[in-house]
Amino acid sequence: MVQTYAQFRLDLASALAEFLEPMEAHAEAVRWFEEGLGRNRSWLVAHGSEPVPEAEGRRVEAWLRRRRQGEPWAYILGWTLFRGRRFEVDRNVLIPRPETELILEAALEVGGRLKVDRACDIGTGSGILAICLALETDWAIAASDLSEGALDVARRNAEKLGAKVAFHHGDLLDPVPGPLGLVVANPPYVDPADESSLQRELACEPRLALFAPDQGLAVTTALLGQAKQRCAPACVIEIGAGQGEELSRRARNLGWKRATVHQDLAGHDRVLMALG
Ligand SMILES: C[S@@+](CC[C@H](N)C(=O)[O-])C[C@H]1O[C@@H](n2cnc3c(N)ncnc32)[C@H](O)[C@@H]1O
Numbered sequence: 001m002v003q004t005y006a007q008f009r010l011d012l013a014s015a016l017a018e019f020l021e022p023m024e025a026h027a028e029a030v031r032w033f034e035e036g037l038g039r040n041r042s043w044l045v046a047h048g049s050e051p052v053p054e055a056e057g058r059r060v061e062a063w064l065r066r067r068r069q070g071e072p073w074a075y076i077l078g079w080t081l082f083r084g085r086r087f088e089v090d091r092n093v094l095i096p097r098p099e100t101e102l103i104l105e106a107a108l109e110v111g112g113r114l115k116v117d118r119a120c121d122i123g124t125g126s127g128i129l130a131i132c133l134a135l136e137t138d139w140a141i142a143a144s145d146l147s148e149g150a151l152d153v154a155r156r157n158a159e160k161l162g163a164k165v166a167f168h169h170g171d172l173l174d175p176v177p178g179p180l181g182l183v184v185a186n187p188p189y190v191d192p193a194d195e196s197s198l199q200r201e202l203a204c205e206p207r208l209a210l211f212a213p214d215q216g217l218a219v220t221t222a223l224l225g226q227a228k229q230r231c232a233p234a235c236v237i238e239i240g241a242g243q244g245e246e247l248s249r250r251a252r253n254l255g256w257k258r259a260t261v262h263q264d265l266a267g268h269d270r271v272l273m274a275l276g
Contacts, residue, residue: 003051003052003057004048004049004050004051004052005039005044005047005048005049005050005051005052006044006048006049008052008057008060009029009030009033009044012029012032012033012060012064013025013026013028013029015064016028016029016064016067018068019068028073031073032060032063032073035073035077036059036060036063036076036077037056037059037060063076070200070201070203070204071201071204072095072201072204072205074089074095075089075090075091075095075204078090080095080096082096082098082100082101082128082132083101083104083128083132085131085132085135085161086160087126087127087128087131087157088126088153088156088157088160089126089153090149090153091204091205091206092147092149092150092152092153092206093125093126093147093149093150093153093154093206093209094125094126094186094205094206094209094210095205096125096126096128099238099264099265099270100128100129100186100238102238102262102264102270102271103129103184103185103186103236103237103238103271104128104129104132104133104136104184106236106262106271106273107119107129107133107182107184107236108133108136108137110182110234110236110273110275111133111137111139111181111182111234114182114233114234116139116181116182116233116234117138117139117140117181118139118140118141118142118179118180118181118182119133119137119139119140119141119142119181119182119183119184120141120142120143120144120173120176120180120181120182120183120184121133121141121142121143121144121165121184121185122143122144122172122173122176122183122184122185122187122223123144123145123146123172123185123186123187123188123209123219124143124144124145124150124151124154124167125145125150125153125154125186125209126150126153126154126157127143127153127154127155127157127158127163127165127167128157129143129184129185129186130142130143130154130158130163130165130167130184131154131157131158131161131163131165133184134158134163134164134165135161135162135163139181139182140166140181141163141164141165141166142165142166142167142168142176142177143165143166143167143168144167144168144169144170144172144173144174144175144176145167145169146169146170146171146208147206147208147209148169149206150206150209151167151169154167155167172219172222172223172226173223173226173227173230174226178230179230179231180227180230180231180232181232181233182232182233182234182235182236183223183227183232183234183235183236183237184235184236184237185220185223185235185236185237185238186237186238187212187219187220187223187237187238188208188209188210188211188212188216188219189212189216189217189219189220189238189239189240189243190210190211190212190216190240191211191212191215191216191240192211192212192213192216193215194216195211216240216243217243217246217247217250220237220239220243220247220272221247221250221254223235223237224237224247224250224251224254224256224274225254227274228254228255228256228274233275233276234273234274234275234276235251235256235272235273235274236271236272236273237271237272237273237274238270238271238272239261239269239270239271239272240268240269241268241269241270242268242269243269243272244261244269244272245261247259247261247272248260248261248272251272251274256274256275256276257275257276258273258274258275258276259272259273259274259275260272260273260275261273
């Protein structure tokens with residue numbers, strides 16, 4: 001029997017609800033229609049009683065098979081939005097999270113206050129922070145990542161969005177030529193001991209992007225140390241829930257004069273700012 005678009009979306013939400021919470025399943029079905037099929041809510045209101053072409057039905061079935069295996073929607077689609085911009089993503093990069101906008105906003109605020117003329121984004125992944133900084137400031141922007149695959153994605157995103165970023169391959173600040181300016185990062189900060197309790201979608205994302213030894217603190221601590229040694233004026237770093245107190249203590253021990261922690265909307269530690 002030929003299905004209408006309205007029924008098709010309801011059936012899709014039910015299929016997604018087999019492994020998602022009902023609210024999430026509904027929201028994701030809306031995204032599949034808008035982002036995947038290019039059919040938004042107002043289109044559905046006008047065309048909901050029309051039949052779904054067979055080819056479109058088969059496309060959605062193929063997406064559903066991959067989604068049932070635990071693959072996140074952004075990888076299936078091949079892109080996601082961050083700060084209103086479309087970023088290509090694949091399994092070489094972490095899928096950008098909305099809360100990372102807090103890092104960008106903090107970086108814009110601190111960089112403006114300190115009147116920096118350059119910044120570097122360490123562990124750039126898909127390039128979101130470096131590219132948004134390049135597009136929203138007149139600072140010279142550099143970025144690094146240990147993953148060549150991630151850098152390929154970031155370079156393509158920079159080109160498509162018209163952002164000028166100098167990309168470097170290597171460990172933390174090692175490949176970035178000085179002087180540094182503001183250091184911005186969303187490094188891996190998940191404690192490997194928490195792996196078994198994490199959402200199943202995370203299994204598709206690169207381990208290098210997620211996990212760090214020493215209860216998730218090792219990469220951030222190393223970055224704070226290197227940035228201080230290289231006389232960066234400030235660091236703005238995304239951190240994990242509950243990591244703020246210990247990381248501020250470590251930052252001060254490494255020579256930073258001030259270390260402050262800011263929470264996200266859910267009240268979790270999210271931004272570490274080290275100054276001086
Ligand atoms: C949490 S992801 C963040 C990606 C992107 N900045 C974002 O916010 O979506 C961390 C990134 O750091 C990179 N990375 C991990 N260890 C690194 C290291 N020692 N030096 C440079 N990059 C590293 C990973 O490859 C990954 O792309």
